[in-house]
Amino acid sequence: MQIRDFDVDLFLREYWQKRPLLIRNPWNAWRNPLDPDELAGLACEEDVESRLVTRYAGGLAMESGPLAEDRFSKLNGSWTLLVQAVDHHSPEVAGLIEPFRFVPDWRIDDVMVSYATDGGGVGPHFDQYDVFLVQGLGQRRWRVGPRCDAATPLLPHDDLRLIVDFEATGDWILEPGDILYVPPCFAHDGVAVGDDCMTYSIGFRAPSRAELVEGWCEHQVDGLGDEDRYADPDLPIQSNPGEIAAPAIDRLHAMVMEALSDRDAFARWFGLHNSLPKYAETDWRPEEAVDTQEVRGLLAQGVPLSRNPASRFSFIRQGEQVILLFVDGHCFDCAGDLAGLAEKLCAGSSLVVDPGLSASAEVIGLIAALIDQGSLAFDEGD
Structure with a gap:
């Protein structure tokens, strides 16, 4: 309509x-x-x-x-x-x-x-x-x-x-x-x-500031090593040992902000976080991994692909050549033919892939992965 x-x-x-x-x-x-x-x-x-x-x-x-x-x-x-x-x-x-x-x-x-x-x-x-x-x-x-x-x-x-x-x-x-x-x-x-x-x-939906801060911090904490600690090799003598001095606060604050300020890392995390499906539905997931030769043949025939209506597709540009494709909590780095395909997958609920791409191992691999996780399926009619 x-x-x-x-x-x-x-x-x-x-x-x-x-x-x-x-x-x-x-x-x-x-x-x-x-x-x-x-x-x-x-x-x-x-x-x-x-x-x-x-x-x-x-x-x-x-x-x-x-x-x-x-x-x-x-x-x-x-x-x-x-x-x-x-x-x-x-x-x-x-x-x-x-x-x-x-x-x-x-x-x-x-x-x-x-x-x-x-x-x-x-x-x-x-x-x-x-x-x-x-x-x-x-x-x-x-x-x-x-x-x-x-x-x-x-x-x-x-x-x-x-x-x-x-x-x-x-x-x-x-x-x-x-x-x-x-x-x-x-x-x-x-x-x-x-x-x-x-x-x-x-x-x-619109994520709250609290949700973003909590999720991003938890994600970054998981990747930090225990040996990454506060250090003060230039420690001066203080007039009062009970004071937490301004230089120490500056250094502590910088440790936290540096761990959270990587914009590219945040973009990748947010794409993953935001694309998580609302419900854990698996109706579209095949019982066995799809055969890549079958995928190749169906693409060559121009059989359309349909997106699972419960799936969430989005992408983020990373520079001029690379697109990060996010689907149901998974990230796929896409360049070349894959970048164009990723954009088209996000543009609508169905897609006919250019049969000329059926020879691309990267294209076959991406589509097979999305079928295996239940996000895509070939629409072969009856």
């Missing part, structure tokens, strides 16, 4: 991470990509993250999946089902990401899908990430409030971060195909208007 008449430059300049925006059905032809029964089926599976939020007289209650198959037949009143990473299981839902790829892929998290009965919702809350809320089926009333932060009062609840005093600054009813963009930390509350309400939440 394609979005028409959407000014990306204007959106990024005026709205992205600045203020909410309602976009009335901009699709060429909107079609709900997932049946409610399919969503319910996913919520019953062991390897799928799901939540059920029910409304009762005293407020909201949440239970985590997997849900029993007969759970839905026992529900009464208002309730909401939320299922994470549905794009990993449905190509049609994964297709919803494509129009929003003006945001770099490394920022994409997943597509969460919710289904709600009349009055269903998760209450007024705020998130730490950008989200495009696409109304798929039925109607939902969205109210958006001011920006929140860690000091915003929350209701006492074990599972849900609900805002105590929610005052809406915007109030809209979304019809199928409508989109509401909500920046990070803006309060919002969605309530189903009527039954059979489905919403697709295309979420983006």
